[in-house]
Amino acid sequence: MGARKLSYAGRLTLANSVLNTLHNYWGSIFLIPKTVVQKIVNRAPLVAWNKVCCSKSEGGLGVKNAENWNIATVGKLVDWIYKNADRLWVLWIDHVYLKGQDWHTYIPPSDSNWNWRNICKVRGLLSAGYMNNVWQDARGYSVGSGYAWLQGMHPPVQWHKEIWDGWCVLKHSIIGWLIKQQALNTKQKLFQLRLCDNDVCIICGAATESREHLFEDCQYVLRIIEQLEQWMHLSMTGQNALLSKLQKKVARMAKLACWYTIWLERNRGRLEHRITRPEILVQDIQRLVKARVQLLLRGPVMIADQHWLKKMQIQIS
Structure with missing residues (x-):
């Protein structure tokens, strides 16, 4: 290969x-x-x-x-x-x-x-x-x-633990790292290099496709983040001091999975000229997070975390 x-x-x-x-x-x-x-x-x-x-x-x-x-x-x-x-x-x-x-x-x-x-x-x-x-x-x-x-x-750097958490999928961490380095070839960057005809966001078509827009401001992306946060009952930033260690890990994992999925969908949209409904992407991210938690969770779990996982419909042995 x-x-x-x-x-x-x-x-x-x-x-x-x-x-x-x-x-x-x-x-x-x-x-x-x-x-x-x-x-x-x-x-x-x-x-x-x-x-x-x-x-x-x-x-x-x-x-x-x-x-x-x-x-x-x-x-x-x-x-x-x-x-x-x-x-x-x-x-x-x-x-x-x-x-x-x-x-x-x-x-x-x-x-x-x-x-x-x-x-x-x-x-x-x-x-x-x-x-x-x-x-x-x-x-x-x-x-x-x-x-x-x-x-x-x-x-x-202040963000390395956010990107390189052991629970996160490596390919998700790499995309997260590229985002932090402002190294992804967004349409804004490609347009500045005269490698494409315009800099309009492929997903929403309503604004310049910059890093900030694509992962923070795009309405399509905000719908995905909102649905994931409602499912997890917490913010995906995982910065709240009241969150348990497990909750912070899951929040970081979900955030990177979200970034990776958005970038994958953006590239698919560029090639196939169609965009998947955000609800479908949310379901994909949820399945991945559930599988990772069930695979990696070891040892006793605090009662509060058990209730939290139950709300997310994650079964633990």
Whole structure:
């Protein structure tokens, strides 16, 4: 199956599991040439790569920055030499290249092995993280600590828990993340890029199809939100301090499912030139929420939550 046939969630899973495993192996042996790294990231994404490679708490997807991860993995070899680790490879390096010279100030000959010169290059990139040949982390150097140091710190976003709740379907979370990043190709954006004839909302045809209109102001969408909130007996924002932990989880799950369904319906309307009645979409979201709650709910449930679930016609064992 080609990558183009995968959903955003499928591509994220593929990158974080299969492709990253391959990168871990080869990236720990030598610095991958920049031309190869550029082929990985040269396609313009909906969101800038430096943002995508931030942690989820910092507003990213947690995808590994290929270049920095490569440097951090090779940095393990650099650290072995710094610590003069009791390894055959370190003894061989000292015998063939260092020959008793100080690793901190060593300069590789221009005719030395390409891979060895790259290891020395990584030493220079990580040198600021060492003090007296000791890595700044008290636990010593690790690939994770080296990568975090290279990435640097970014301010956390307030909405990451709303998007990345473990109860939410991953493909729904991805659409929610794109909404927060203002990265969805709404008609307003496409019209500004001269990729469509007008910027009118596909669903209602009454206003400009901006992110705010499509997910907050469109009358069609408001009818869906109103019916879902009546069914749940609470606001889908889940911000009320009086709500239980379960209610907040279900509210977040329903909100993301609603966003995903609206975006799916909008795209279907663009292709098929017809819009489904909002009541049908509400029923689809309700079925999904019920199934997720029954699947994921474990352990004892508070009596108040039991009554609340009963009102929503969700059966629990």
